[in-house]
Amino acid sequence: MDRVPFQQKILSENERTANALRARFHEHGILCLNMVSSPGSGKTSLLERTLESFAPSERVALLTGDIQTDNDAVRLRRFGFPVKQITTGGTCHLDARMIERGLADWRLEDIELLLIENVGNLVCPSSYDLGEAAKIVVLSVTEGEDKPLKYPAIFFKSELMVLNKMDLLPHVPFVVESAEENARRVHPAMEIVRSSSLTLEGAQEWLRWLDHRRRSARDLRAVSV
Amino acid sequence: MDRVPFQQKILSENERTANALRARFHEHGILCLNMVSSPGSGKTSLLERTLESFAPSERVALLTGDIQTDNDAVRLRRFGFPVKQITTGGTCHLDARMIERGLADWRLEDIELLLIENVGNLVCPSSYDLGEAAKIVVLSVTEGEDKPLKYPAIFFKSELMVLNKMDLLPHVPFVVESAEENARRVHPAMEIVRSSSLTLEGAQEWLRWLDHRRRSARDLRAVSV
Numbered sequence: 001m002d003r004v005p006f007q008q009k010i011l012s013e014n015e016r017t018a019n020a021l022r023a024r025f026h027e028h029g030i031l032c033l034n035m036v037s038s039p040g041s042g043k044t045s046l047l048e049r050t051l052e053s054f055a056p057s058e059r060v061a062l063l064t065g066d067i068q069t070d071n072d073a074v075r076l077r078r079f080g081f082p083v084k085q086i087t088t089g090g091t092c093h094l095d096a097r098m099i100e101r102g103l104a105d106w107r108l109e110d111i112e113l114l115l116i117e118n119v120g121n122l123v124c125p126s127s128y129d130l131g132e133a134a135k136i137v138v139l140s141v142t143e144g145e146d147k148p149l150k151y152p153a154i155f156f157k158s159e160l161m162v163l164n165k166m167d168l169l170p171h172v173p174f175v176v177e178s179a180e181e182n183a184r185r186v187h188p189a190m191e192i193v194r195s196s197s198l199t200l201e202g203a204q205e206w207l208r209w210l211d212h213r214r215r216s217a218r219d220l221r222a223v224s225v
Numbered sequence: 226m227d228r229v230p231f232q233q234k235i236l237s238e239n240e241r242t243a244n245a246l247r248a249r250f251h252e253h254g255i256l257c258l259n260m261v262s263s264p265g266s267g268k269t270s271l272l273e274r275t276l277e278s279f280a281p282s283e284r285v286a287l288l289t290g291d292i293q294t295d296n297d298a299v300r301l302r303r304f305g306f307p308v309k310q311i312t313t314g315g316t317c318h319l320d321a322r323m324i325e326r327g328l329a330d331w332r333l334e335d336i337e338l339l340l341i342e343n344v345g346n347l348v349c350p351s352s353y354d355l356g357e358a359a360k361i362v363v364l365s366v367t368e369g370e371d372k373p374l375k376y377p378a379i380f381f382k383s384e385l386m387v388l389n390k391m392d393l394l395p396h397v398p399f400v401v402e403s404a405e406e407n408a409r410r411v412h413p414a415m416e417i418v419r420s421s422s423l424t425l426e427g428a429q430e431w432l433r434w435l436d437h438r439r440r441s442a443r444d445l446r447a448v449s450v
């Protein structure tokens with residue numbers, strides 16, 4: 001019976017840290033996005049294509065979470081932007097304290113877009129606010145159309161679903177419309193981008209979504225300054 | 226700082242229940258297997274093909290875990306064997322108490338093989354013993370070769386890796402040998418079956434593995450009776 005109060009305590013500590021981070025992001029006009037998916041849905045490849053598309057002058061930084069290894073940071077560092085690996089050592093999600101520590105030796109003035117790649121897990125990351133402006137859930141077409149119904153929390157809390165690996169569609173029994181309908185049953189306002197890091201399907205739409213959100217973050221800051 | 230003792234307490238409660246289950250399984254000559262994977266790796270399809278291959282007289286039962294929905298139980302019930310859905314309502318793994326409750330109205334005398342399909346999650350289920358004789362990890366070729374290194378606990382604790390969706394191999398940048406090498410770096414004695422529920426590649430090998438384990442469970446019981 002002591003399970004619930006204990007979890008509430010962790011969550012409220014996390015909430016406090018996340019809110020402090022959110023205030024700092026707002027103050028610096030930083031757009032922070034938290035990307036969540038199953039292991040192997042293609043978050044890192046999507047981020048590679050994204051970083052590749054940015055001019056070197058863009059003020060983009062990236063925190064990438066993993067249980068073990070710094071494979072993803074190695075892949076993402078090739079593009080010249082600041083990238084830090086957060087290795088959780090067994091923990092199944094990133095929490096706000098890890099983000100706070102990850103940012104400790106970075107100047108927030110140098111960042112306008114902070115991308116966080118969460119640990120590959122469709123369940124636990126949904127409970128941990130990282131101070132982000134929005135969560136993005138990545139679902140690949142190899143995973144089945146029913147995932148939004150089976151893992152509703154993360155789909156409910158995400159503003160955008162990237163339906164990924166569209167290039168594999170001819171080879172898998174997956175009905176795009178049905179997956180999208182399931183996502184919108186859980187979250188009627190869900191925005192959706194159909195994407196492939198191989199064929200670059202959806203790349204423009206994804207970059208437009210990012211750009212729109214970045215402008216909103218800047219405008220929001222301008223209003224409050 | 227109170228996080229560690231609390232988790233230890235949960236784990237040791239779980240351990241006690243799991244050991245009690247294991248003793249009951251042993252007493253009844255039941256082979257219990259705990260299948261773990263990412264969401265959408267094809268556990269349910271593999272189980273469908275498995276149940277399909279069994280004669281109606283086989284004493285097989287199945288517990289299937291999910292955050293929400295009873296989709297999997299509906300799919301698996303078609304084969305006429307007892308199937309029960311365990312809906313965790315948000316919890317990211319099955320625990321031994323859920324298995325105990327799931328078995329409450331089943332006669333253990335009627336079961337010889339108990340298959341447990343865990344919640345789709347490569348992280349948390351690795352910490353929860355369900356009283357099983359062995360864990361099986363399912364990895365699909367769409368998820369990338371690096372997953373055993375990134376999620377080592379579940380690969381370390383599993384006796385068998387089913388490398389699934391082999392039919393998609395021509396369409397994905399996945400090197401089977403490298404994935405297998407990674408699995409064996411984490412767990413040198415890992416047994417591996419390359420499998421596809423579409424082409425039935427590996428089906429015989431998987432059924433032979435199951436049969437071998439079932440005979441061992443029976444033999445073990447005969448020795449101790």
